[in-house]
Amino acid sequence: MTDYPAHDAPAPDLSGAYALVTGASRGIGAAMAKALAGAGAHVLALARTVGGLEELDDEIKAAGGKCSLIPADLTEPEAIERLGPALMERFGRVDILLANAGDLGELAPLTDIDPAAWSRALDINVTANWHLIRSLDPALRASAAGRAIFISSRVGGEEPRAFWGAYAASKAALEMLAKTYAEETAVTDLRVAIIDPGAMRTRMRATAMPGEDPKTLRGPEELTPLVLYAASEDYDGRAERLVFRDWKTV
Numbered sequence: 001m002t003d004y005p006a007h008d009a010p011a012p013d014l015s016g017a018y019a020l021v022t023g024a025s026r027g028i029g030a031a032m033a034k035a036l037a038g039a040g041a042h043v044l045a046l047a048r049t050v051g052g053l054e055e056l057d058d059e060i061k062a063a064g065g066k067c068s069l070i071p072a073d074l075t076e077p078e079a080i081e082r083l084g085p086a087l088m089e090r091f092g093r094v095d096i097l098l099a100n101a102g103d104l105g106e107l108a109p110l111t112d113i114d115p116a117a118w119s120r121a122l123d124i125n126v127t128a129n130w131h132l133i134r135s136l137d138p139a140l141r142a143s144a145a146g147r148a149i150f151i152s153s154r155v156g157g158e159e160p161r162a163f164w165g166a167y168a169a170s171k172a173a174l175e176m177l178a179k180t181y182a183e184e185t186a187v188t189d190l191r192v193a194i195i196d197p198g199a200m201r202t203r204m205r206a207t208a209m210p211g212e213d214p215k216t217l218r219g220p221e222e223l224t225p226l227v228l229y230a231a232s233e234d235y236d237g238r239a240e241r242l243v244f245r246d247w248k249t250v
Helices: 027-038 050-062 077-091 115-141 165-184 203-208 220-231 244-249
Strands: 018-022 042-047 066-071 096-099 147-151 191-196 238-243
Touching: 018 027, 018 077, 018 115, 027 042, 027 050, 027 066, 027 096, 027 220, 042 050, 042 077, 050 066, 077 115, 096 115, 096 220, 115 147, 115 165, 147 165, 147 220, 165 191, 165 238, 191 220, 191 244, 220 238, 220 244, 238 244
Parallel strands: 018 042, 018 096, 042 066, 096 147, 147 191, 191 238
Antiparallel strands: none
16 A cells, blocks of 8 residues: 655655656646745746746746746657757756646547547647657656656546546556656666546646536645655655545545
């Protein structure tokens, strides 16, 4: 059984760490970027939405944190392949990768899903993360305690659900990608974690469940202790699947 951190456990000291967060302009990505910065990390915030990134930058710096913005589209492989070498040249390493960016796809029967929607879900949820691993691997290995954290889903990792085929298949593939990477880096200081946040008060959740009362959902900021644990030197798992609802009941 996973040894989850206590709810009131002190935040790890991430001072001096460089943390790349994808999908950082809103939702879980923005909340965790602020949490990582609050723990002392220099956040490298990646997203397509420049306005959202600038707002994040303002908030982090107003709180005394450090942030660098990376406006980029994860569906552009060439840009992602250049990212790792560029970060190595500037910072010498990447200590934390929080691969948060995701795409819901189209909620429809498998036989009715638009091919373009299917491809986009796979491109963002799986292929982009493969490119990130390829690009960032030298920078993560250069860290004394590199951590790669992938945001998944109960639908992809545990429970099939009708009409969620594109999202579920892509998240299941992402989890196997993360597990494979963990096996391939097992003899290094790099560690891999998978986080299943469950139902969170995000724009993606509102799109998927338009009739749901958002007030009944947990806010993304509540993931903070679990993400900081996975980002810390205390985490020593090999693609452990950290489930928010399990931690909340410990």
